[in-house]
């Protein structure tokens with residue numbers, strides 16, 4: 001995908017006295033990379049980069065991050081503008097089409113989301129077979145993967161009409177999430193309503209009951225729109241890379257998104273928002289003994305980490321975390337919610353930001369540190385927090401998957417390794433094994 005004009009410098013590599021010149025590719029924001037696509041063929045060497053900390057897996061036009069300055073843009077638009085001035089479905093459209101929708105485009109997209117909100121009634125019966133305490137993330141992954149069986153035509157060539165493909169998934173994932181919650185608490189399912197907005201529909205499916213109608217508050221809808229926008233994409237993070245990797249093998253969109261859901265589930269990634277609440281609750285129950293948890297985080301022999309802090313890319317405040325922290329006061333004030341965990345979160349942040357140990361490691365609050373506080377205020381249970389992350393991230397995953405599939409540069413993801421196992425050994429038959 002990169003234009004030739006992006007390559008105007010070279011890097012010289014000298015191996016065993018031989019000089020190799022490798023092209024340097026530079027993105028439009030000055031991000032530079034040494035092009036090693038022919039390194040193995042030319043030198044017989046691979047590059048060793050566990051966790052791909054130093055590797056660019058692709059060229060992308062979707063999201064730009066500047067980890068030093070704490071900058072995040074979707075398709076060139078600043079996250080601060082999108083989070084404060086857009087609906088989530090506008091941003092979903094932007095990620096998919098590289099343009100903010102005009103009124104007609106937005107209405108057409110909204111209509112598609114309404115048309116595809118229901119899941120097949122046969123799928124509804126799947127919920128009867130999950131145990132009551134089943135993880136909502138495992139249910140989400142299973143149900144999204146199962147959509148392939150009910151809508152096989154969608155996998156035929158999802159790029160043919162990405163709007164239909166995307167709106168089916170973006171709409172149905174909301175219904176699946178809400179149904180899994182209702183099933184887990186033994187309440188009757190609440191079906192989607194076409195008179196409600198994307199976020200209002202989700203909240204109604206989650207909290208409406210036959211005995212007490214749920215009032216969809218505009219402030220709550222606005223808070224949810226903001227949260228979903230902030231989670232919508234984040235360049236080549238772990239789950240997005242999982243979506244691209246599965247898609248690179250020719251996998252269908254559902255199986256690729258299901259892989260992304262499973263990667264996001266991990267507590268080092270999207271599962272951190274749930275882990276943050278468990279950590280804050282533990283500190284609360286421990287008489288707010290911050291010192292104990294700070295010491296655990298500093299102890300190299302203790303696997304404990306401060307959930308919600310640190311990031312592979314940001315070496316300063318995660319701009320999304322800052323926006324969410326500010327939104328906490330607004331929404332808790334509107335809902336008149338007093339959450340002791342918010343005070344604990346603020347104190348913990350203050351301690352970490354002023355402790356030389358953490359400052360030396362560039363540990364700042366990330367998107368997951370405060371998001372759970374708002375989800376709690378909206379009434380969303382802790383075990384659904386990562387599901388909320390997936391709802392937000394879905395348009396980004398689809399846009400990244402589409403870009404990968406349309407990119408002529410794309411090859412099946414297949415990294416190499418350095419072998420450090422046993423040298424060649426003579427086979428020993430079973431009868432001679434001691």
Ligand code: SDX
Nearest residue numbers: 234237268269270272297305306307308309310311312361
């Ligand atoms: C998300 O990539 C994305 O864009 C992800 C995401 C997205 O939108 O998709 O932004 C969403 O996943 C946010 C991150 C949520 N995860 C957490 O909050 C879990 C806690 N954070 C850490 O596990 C960690 O910071 C990671 C996983 C986020 C990043 O890990 P890295 O980049 O591999 O960094 P590292 O593990 O090499 O840490 C560098 C040093 C280490 O110390 P040393 O070995 O150098 O002595 O910092 C320390 C780490 O021990 N460290 C922490 C820490 N995070 C890093 N120490 C204590 N608490 C932490 N949270």
